[in-house]
Amino acid sequence: MSTSRGGRGMTPFAALHHRPGEPLLLPNAWDHASAAAVAERGFAAIGTTSLGVAAAAGLPDGAAATRGETVRLARRLGRGRFLLSVDIESGFSDDPAEVAELATELAELGVAGINLEDGRADGTLGSVAGHAAKIAAVKAAAPGLFVNARTDTHWAGVADPGPETARRLAAYQEAGADGLFVPSLTDPAEIEALVGWLSVPLNILYSPTGPSLARLAELGVARVSLGSLLYRAALAAAVGTAVAVREGRPGPVADAVPGYAAVTGLHLDGAGG
Template sequence: MTPFAALHHRPGAPLLLPNAWDHASAAALAEQGFAAIGTTSLGVAAAAGLPDGTAATRRETVRLARRLARGRFLLSVDVEAGFSEDPSEVADLAVELAEIGVAGINLEDGRADDTLAPVAGHAAKVTAVKAAAPGLFVNARTDTYWLGLADPGPETARRLAAYQDAGADGVFVPGLAEPAAIEVLAGRCAVPLNVLYSPAGPPPARLAELGVSRISLGSLLYRAALAAAVQTAVAVRDGRPGPVAGAVPGYAAVAGLHRDGAEGP
């Protein structure tokens, strides 16, 4: 079992995975002791002025992965649906990421038109990735809840079973927040269950009790950073107090973040 996989097998202590969108955000999180950090496809896409979930950010994603994989943390990369519908092309990407030191990937079955990919097609991607890069942790994501299906339970169970059979190391159901449904899925899964943290949903301690093995923050940190930047600018413009003293890192602290993985393109 790889060190990253081991973080998913600690009963009662799920992996809390914060998601970064650039080198500075990842390095700052690493300084706070997070052993593993993911990327957020929305943050990477928005920072580059590109749409999320449309396979438009392959270059930006790989470039960021090359930089972050040099860091002092284990890295999981959100590759959307693999940036291709061809399982062999997705496998080639997985090999490229594994060779630069990436520990895991998120591979989702949601499509740009807000529909779900065929189960067999997504399962084939999972199988191809595990055959080409067996040491890479594949977190197979289904967007059944995310897309708001009328009755997502049965379809979620069907898809998770197929992805586990295909070789997924973990399964991810963003949008799943009802405690009873989480507990049922966690009990059925033969691999670690990942959910997306929601401020309105169960706190991490409760998610641990329900059997969750990984809690992702997704785009939350990126969106919070955008909100803080805009609120600060508006406060200064309007003559109101800015951030509380000490709440914002100083220039030297941020400038020093380059020491962790700054080499390379």
């Protein structure tokens, strides 16, 4: 058993996934300021959003185009005062050895966990065996790194995603994944059923139209990710403010907008340069 999957060797990040009735709410940042601002509100762990990182750099998400940006952000945030999980898409490679090399580099930068998905840029799913091989390679190379294995069955247009989701999660669990992630799964009965037979924590992507955080806790979910929601909300707020000013309408409430000094004062203690 790896050091992050349970027992005395459980890492602090892994421990946040093993608090019955209190799932880890993971906000996802895309740069230094967003991470520091969220950290100031007391979140013990923060993830990165691959969409936010890619869009901020003018690059496509899920197309293995942001390896450099992802590593640079991890270097900046990995020694911060919070635990960091990094979204590495599908590992930026189909070669398990190359994915393991990246994972080792991230662990050395202070990253506590990674999100590793089986979805491809064209909207299809990678092979079960191939993704399981990546998981196994990462755990062999960086056993203390928490691997959150994601399956995109609910995003890939699978006609009946239930059986395929179960097949993939079983394989990824067997390969050594520390947690399993099924974005776009919102049906309470299906979530509860997965929790019932999985032996590792289940991660669900929060949806404004899906179960609340409290309801997900009742269902036994161990981790709730916000994904790209914060980045998309920030874009909406920025554009909405610009349009309001142009049209002579009231902008956002002044008290809700951080001042210049507050933003320039955002720092991550111990973060790299």
